[in-house]
Amino acid sequence: MDTALVWFRRDLRLDDNAALQAALAAHDRIVALYVHAPEEEAPWMPGAASRWWLHHALQTLAGRLADRGAALHLAQGPSLAALRNAARAVGAAAIYAQRLYEPAAAERDRRVAGALQRDGIPVHFVSGALLAEPPAVVTGAGTPYRVFTPYWRTARALLRPRAPWTAPPRIPSTTLDGALPLAAFGLLPAIRWDAGFTTAWQPGEAGAQDALADFLGAPLREYADARDRPDQVGTSRLSPHLHFGELSPNQVAHAVLQAAGRLGTGARQGAEAYLRELGWRDFSQYLLHHNPSMADTPLDPRFERFAWDPRDDHAQHRWQQGRTGIPIIDAGMRELWSTGWMHNRVRMLVASFFTKNLRQHWLDGARWFWDTLVDADLANNAQGWQWTAGCGVDAAPYFRIFNPVTQGLKFDPHGHYVRRWVPELAGIAVPLVHQPWQDPDLLRRTGYPAPLVDLADTRAAALAAWKSLGG
Template sequence: MTTAIVWFRRDLRLADNPALVAATQGYDRVIPLYIHAPHEEGEWAPGAASRWWLHHSLASLDTGLKHHRGALQVVAASTSAPADGGGSLGALRAAIKATGATAVYFNLLYDPLIRKRDEKVRKALEADGLDVASFNASLWCNPWETSTKEGEPYRVFTPFWRNLRTRIDEQGPLDTPAPLHLGTVPKSDDLDSLALLPTLDWAKGFDEWTPGEEGAQEMLSLFADDAVGHYDTGRDLPARHGTSRLSPHLHFGEISPRQVADRLRAHFARRKNAPDLEPYLRQLGWREFGHHLLWHFPDTPKKNFNKKFDAFRWAKRDAHALRRWKQGKTGIPIVDAGMRELWATGWMHNRVRMLVASLLTKNLRQHWVLGEKWFWDTLVDADLANNAMGWQWVAGSGADASPYFRIFNPVTQSEKFDAEGAYIRRWVPELRDAPGRLVHAPWEDAAFLKRSGYPSPIVDLKSSREDALTAYQKARGAPAGATRE
């Protein structure tokens, strides 16, 4: 009987899993193996919110495998060097020795440290005489498969999307392979032994999420039945569920872009008044663009993509201001609502993500890396490619970025996208009874502000905007215009 190990990572599903399909087709028995080795990811090991999701996603995958008379094999890798039997390579070699496997199949990840680790593992196992194969399970196209006419990586989204858009319509998902003949590893660890679940109280508020393949499909069904029909406008309104909320499911590979697009097309195939799916597919394209950038420019999680920003003078790190920002106590209602939503649910509406990032990097002039790291620890959808791209986009230092002089005005933004203040009232109870415009700018009535117990603004929006523009002009060496939203 021939045996292959399928090395699960962030592809925690059975359907549309190319590594699992290929292993099943080529070998008599498949061993589904998850190796826990966060030390191999350096400073970008999963944050607290991601670990919570990972625990439940692994449990869900194990449940799915039990329906096929098997179970997920879990191994906690030793932190010792691979040469001493440690790390992912050591864990794989031990599993190979124990099971007699002659192949290791896995789906690709694109984070810089993981790429280097995987290449070393591949070379070592091939030198051991094993059949090693890797597949694309998380993107429409591998990052190196899309380039400009000159063969260069894209730096602007729109031409990237035009290229990618021509490639995706014919990509259908793979079915769950059946039958699955599953094997075991003699010394598999217990999932609880990985100690992924945090002890912080905020994890109790995550009950609105259902990690796992089944939860991803349920979330997609909800989106198809309602929000996708008005996605182009509804996605900007934080008080309603106008987005797909699939980002954590996509990050952990519980669902793929191929599955999402295929399911939406099938859902509306016979309807006369089917909604336009392009605005949503385009957002999935932005996710793909983030991975394209990370592959070609692996320093982007820590360094400015636009090197001209290396001359920009950020303000001195302000621990007090940073703490108020993290706690949702800046005195800017829409920002505080977003930061409190993040703490309570591990997620934040995308429009609000831009506003909280703009306040931190422009009005407070704190370096974007500080915000990036906080999001990394608190988001259930923390994704290295898209987290870095998003923060650099707002800060003005990234690819196809919002110009630095485009400074979001949080008051006009909340008046536009949360006109009745429903989102603010939900997450900032001090302002639940605020009349009219005061829900957006409570400092305009000093008596009300005092009664509410809500803090005064951490910064004057107008003067801090001017200070940011001055700093930007000095860095650029030339006057810069300004826009205001």
């Protein structure tokens, strides 16, 4: 009987897992292996919130495998040594893994595959992380897209979600001696700040399936209109499950289109709007694939000489703590700290405030998100911050500076979101809840801080800095 290694990375599921499917189709049995090698992802090693999620995702994957008569074997990196040792120990005929696109991971995979190939052990990287592989989506001239709308037009025409594969009830496997316990990775925080995470999330494949099922009803029907409302349950909240591969994008797209067909017109509109958001996720990976320095370097080279203000630790700490005195900004930052997640509309607002009103370098904000988001994804994080800062290829014009007061009034019109996360303002009505500095006595009475900066003055200064680039 021949054996294959299945190298789990960010495909922590059994259903619709292309690497597992390919290995089971071509070999008699498999060994499931996860290699912990965060240093190989430097300089963007997983942050604290991601490590918390990874611990629980690995724990639940191990349980799912055990239910099918198999085991999840854990090893410490370097990846090449761990894979080579495991392959030799079980006499593996091949190794299967889902393809990754981050520059450090892609370079590592090329190095590992070359070395193991020389050992006589082929490594097969299969698709499964995206709706469309980057080489498949090109312009008529055969070059990469740099703007989302034409990119998505081409990618959407290629989209043909298939019925997802279901994991077999029994997975033929063999054992690997010397595997580590999960605690050896030290993924959980030493000081337990994660109580809010436990309340907000259920990491793992079962939690992902439950979250998808919850979305495929009223939220999908209302998604096109409600997705920008942080005061409502208007989004899927699938981003961390997708990042860790507890669901495949194919599973999600297939389920969304099937549900839309059952639910009617409103759901079809919601489905197209949601597929477009999945397209943005793909586009971020696409940009990183074609621009490997994107995580650290502005895609608009003019911003190499942009006049960012000197790093202001006091202002950055106030922003991180949700104490800027701008209610919807503070609500978002407190939601992030409590749950490891923030509504996408609010992510744009807090990033705009950081880069435009505080005029702090976008990389400082990106690093904070990287450490505190459970769905921290290198491509999405870099693309999102560059878009908001104005230095991305598909960015809104730099002069689009979000006004957090008008945005709050539009997207949190009853003030529910602000009052939930900023309890100092719990008894304050709209519109004052979005601009409490209009009543100085209210600030004295509640203890809520005055604004860190003047929104109009800092907007003007940001525009002047932009114009100095020739904008």
